[in-house]
Amino acid sequence: MIIFEYLADLFGAIPAAFISGILPIAFVVPYALFAVYWERKVSAHMQDRLGPMRTGWHGYLQTIADILKLIQKEDIVATAVDKPLFNLAPILVFAGSYAAFAAIPFSSAYIGANVDLGMLYIIAVSGLVVAGILMAGWASNNKYSLIGAVRSAAQIVSYEIPTVIVILTLFSIVGTLNLYELSEIQSSNIFNWMIFGGNVIGWKKIVLIPLMFAAFIIIYLTTLAEVNRTPFDIPEAESELVAGYHTEYSGMKFAMFFLAEYANMFAVSAIVATLFLGGYHSPFGYLGNLLGISWLVPVEQFFWFTFKGLGFVTVQMWLRWTLPRLRVDQLMTVCWKYLIPLSFVIFLLVSLLMVL
Amino acid sequence: MKQYISNIYSALITVFIGMKITFKHLFTPAVTIQYPDVRVALPGRVRNRLYVNMDDCIGCDQCARACPVSCIAIETVKSLPGEDLGKTSNGKKKALWVTKFDIDIAKCCYCQLCVFPCPTECIYMTDVYEFSEFEREKLVYSFTTLSKNEAIEKKQNFEKFEAEKAAQKAAPKPPAPETPSTNPQ
Amino acid sequence: MNLYDIIFYLFAAVTLVSATFVVFTKNVIYAAYNLLLTLFGIAGLYILLGADFIGIVQLIIYVGGILILLLFGVMLTNKITDVQIKTGVLQVIPASVAVGMLAGILILIMTNMSWRDFGLSTPDKTIGGLGTLLMNEYIIIFELLGMLLLIALIGAANIARK
Numbered sequence: 050m051i052i053f054e055y056l057a058d059l060f061g062a063i064p065a066a067f068i069s070g071i072l073p074i075a076f077v078v079p080y081a082l083f084a085v086y087w088e089r090k091v092s093a094h095m096q097d098r099l100g101p102m103r104t105g106w107h108g109y110l111q112t113i114a115d116i117l118k119l120i121q122k123e124d125i126v127a128t129a130v131d132k133p134l135f136n137l138a139p140i141l142v143f144a145g146s147y148a149a150f151a152a153i154p155f156s157s158a159y160i161g162a163n164v165d166l167g168m169l170y171i172i173a174v175s176g177l178v179v180a181g182i183l184m185a186g187w188a189s190n191n192k193y194s195l196i197g198a199v200r201s202a203a204q205i206v207s208y209e210i211p212t213v214i215v216i217l218t219l220f221s222i223v224g225t226l227n228l229y230e231l232s233e234i235q236s237s238n239i240f241n242w243m244i245f246g247g248n249v250i251g252w253k254k255i256v257l258i259p260l261m262f263a264a265f266i267i268i269y270l271t272t273l274a275e276v277n278r279t280p281f282d283i284p285e286a287e288s289e290l291v292a293g294y295h296t297e298y299s300g301m302k303f304a305m306f307f308l309a310e311y312a313n314m315f316a317v318s319a320i321v322a323t324l325f326l327g328g329y330h331s332p333f334g335y336l337g338n339l340l341g342i343s344w345l346v347p348v349e350q351f352f353w354f355t356f357k358g359l360g361f362v363t364v365q366m367w368l369r370w371t372l373p374r375l376r377v378d379q380l381m382t383v384c385w386k387y388l389i390p391l392s393f394v395i396f397l398l399v400s401l402l403m404v405l
Numbered sequence: 406m407k408q409y410i411s412n413i414y415s416a417l418i419t420v421f422i423g424m425k426i427t428f429k430h431l432f433t434p435a436v437t438i439q440y441p442d443v444r445v446a447l448p449g450r451v452r453n454r455l456y457v458n459m460d461d462c463i464g465c466d467q468c469a470r471a472c473p474v475s476c477i478a479i480e481t482v483k484s485l486p487g488e489d490l491g492k493t494s495n496g497k498k499k500a501l502w503v504t505k506f507d508i509d510i511a512k513c514c515y516c517q518l519c520v521f522p523c524p525t526e527c528i529y530m531t532d533v534y535e536f537s538e539f540e541r542e543k544l545v546y547s548f549t550t551l552s553k554n555e556a557i558e559k560k561q562n563f564e565k566f567e568a569e570k571a572a573q574k575a576a577p578k579p580p581a582p583e584t585p586s587t588n589p590q
Numbered sequence: 591m592n593l594y595d596i597i598f599y600l601f602a603a604v605t606l607v608s609a610t611f612v613v614f615t616k617n618v619i620y621a622a623y624n625l626l627l628t629l630f631g632i633a634g635l636y637i638l639l640g641a642d643f644i645g646i647v648q649l650i651i652y653v654g655g656i657l658i659l660l661l662f663g664v665m666l667t668n669k670i671t672d673v674q675i676k677t678g679v680l681q682v683i684p685a686s687v688a689v690g691m692l693a694g695i696l697i698l699i700m701t702n703m704s705w706r707d708f709g710l711s712t713p714d715k716t717i718g719g720l721g722t723l724l725m726n727e728y729i730i731i732f733e734l735l736g737m738l739l740l741i742a743l744i745g746a747a748n749i750a751r752k
């Protein structure tokens with residue numbers, strides 16, 4: 050917001066809107082490079098290995114080398130694919146996951162678009178990702194790709210239900226769908242975070258805390274499933290489907306899928322952090338307030354935001370290297386028999402509590 | 406209902422137990438050996454690249470005959486009566502010029518069968534195991550100490566000598582070069 | 591022509607062009623993806639008009655739900671049974687009569703309606719008012735729609751069980 054106003058002063062409103070729309074790219078790309086490296090390191094150390102060690106100190110240049118390799122690679126388009134859709138799909142998937150960043154508040158100084166229906170908007174654009182995945186799977190003209198895409202779509206569509214119900218629960222407490230306002234509600238104190246019942250006071254808060262913890266676990270699981278990560282990664286199950294919907298892709302198009310996957314991981318982590326863990330707010334108060342330097346506060350907020358987001362991404366990786374993949378029927382059992390009823394119960398209890 | 410709740414409970418608990426285990430492994434030291442910088446100690450009887458100590462080789466061709474994949478190629482020329490080729494380290498007299506001693510290490514299956522028959526124990530396995538090349542020809546190792554010209558010269562010498570011998574058939578016999586008795590092991 | 595006009599024409603063009611494609615393409619998958627664009631353009635128009643809730647719900651329900659389901663079905667049947675799913679032209683006369691009547695009604699409404707001009711204003715919060723209206727004035731319609739959906743759901747489950 051402050052950043053947008055500053056840019057608007059500098060260039061005028063319309064160019065400023067464009068620039069602040071591009072800003073998340075400047076975050077997402079380096080983040081994705083780091084996250085790929087981080088995932089390799091985390092997985093390696095969890096398996097008592099070392100991971101990449103030879104490109105730069107402890108292999109920190111490895112992903113850059115990988116990207117350089119991917120750029121140079123031949124862009125193979127098989128003859129039997131449906132060319133227009135095949136070429137469009139990676140862009141659509143990336144656009145869908147990037148669009149979600151527009152409504153995420155990175156700090157009190159920056160939010161792409163401070164829309165009133167921020168959370169709803171994020172849910173809406175995530176539908177584009179599904180369409181893109183289906184497009185990729187179908188256009189590849191490959192049975193593994195198609196099965197992967199169909200599984201992915203089925204999974205995302207089913208897991209969207211508990212996600213939305215939990216989000217609904219949350220908003221029946223705070224009464225706004227705007228993520229910026231939601232973050233502001235959770236300011237000033239760690240016990241104002243939604244996982245501790247938000248800004249509700251009195252005995253209701255104590256009753257809310259266990260419900261909110263359960264809601265938090267549910268939404269964490271469902272978002273994990275929505276980004277197709279292990280244990281919910283049957284769409285990309287390496288051992289049965291080669292690589293799922295991006296089997297046929299190579300070179301930069303593959304890199305787009307990869308980027309979209311990691312961007313998605315951060316997006317859902319950031320959303321979970323914003324919804325439950327105070328968004329960009331620090332749990333301890335700000336150094337900037339202490340020292341009286343006003344510009345330091347947004348910087349610190351950005352730090353805390355990325356810290357929480359990356360923390361959740363790390364937990365996603367941790368889960369990935371801990372749990373085996375679920376079977377399709379188990380996946381659907383978890384969603385329809387456990388998560389959806391439980392989230393409904395939580396929703397009902399919380400709404401009752403708020404009406405009282 | 407009881408089953409349902411216990412399912413939820415066990416699912417959560419087992420996930421946390423698993424996560425605890427992987428978390429512990431995060432801090433156990435890695436077992437990775439960083440190969441080009443750190444090497445594993447090789448066991449005593451490893452079989453790797455072959456080496457031939459040509460000072461000791463008497464050109465008996467036994468190793469080539471033992472090789473199951475025929476990757477050793479040896480050509481020898483008899484020495485002339487006057488020439489002294491020296492002795493091997495275990496006291497055998499050398500009587501043949503080894504004009505060619507090529508081992509095609511790309512074919513070699515490291516069976517070590519060539520090592521045992523050698524009477525002078527001059528062909529043996531070293532502990533060098535990194536010898537990849539970009540061209541396959543470079544994997545044909547030539548061990549002979551004679552240069553090409555020398556080899557040709559030796560051959561011509563011998564042919565001349567043979568011709569002379571044929572010319573003076575009636576003359577007293579020159580002492581024919583004898584191959585030393587083979588000594589397996 | 592200010593920025594809002596440009597955005598309006600952009601969305602309108604996207605909607606129209608993709609809608610024409612939906613009608614004229616022979617490939618069902620292409621039609622479905624063009625439908626996605628059409629719905630997207632319409633959602634954009636809604637949001638431009640200040641009806642952000644409708645726009646986003648349009649995206650969630652039509653793009654995220656119905657269209658995905660549609661694609662899902664088409665893709666599965668197409669690949670599994672190896673039947674090339676293409677559209678053809680049949681029943682030209684009844685269809686053109688129906689379409690002509692519909693277009694006539696729409697044009698009639700468009701010309702006879704007394705449109706009000708609200709000028710350019712950024713949308714206020716709409717969901718609050720919308721929720722209150724739905725829960726008070728239009729509660730019966732809302733509940734009836736809910737019943738309808740429930741009945742549809744039960745029917746679908748019943749068919750699926752056979």
Ligand code: SF4
Binds near residue numbers: 512514518520
């Ligand atoms: S090790 Fe075996 S294959 Fe290799 S040269 Fe000796 S006998 Fe031939």
Ligand code: SF4
Binds near residue numbers: 461468526
């Ligand atoms: S067996 Fe030994 S001495 Fe005989 S040719 Fe081979 S290396 Fe030379």
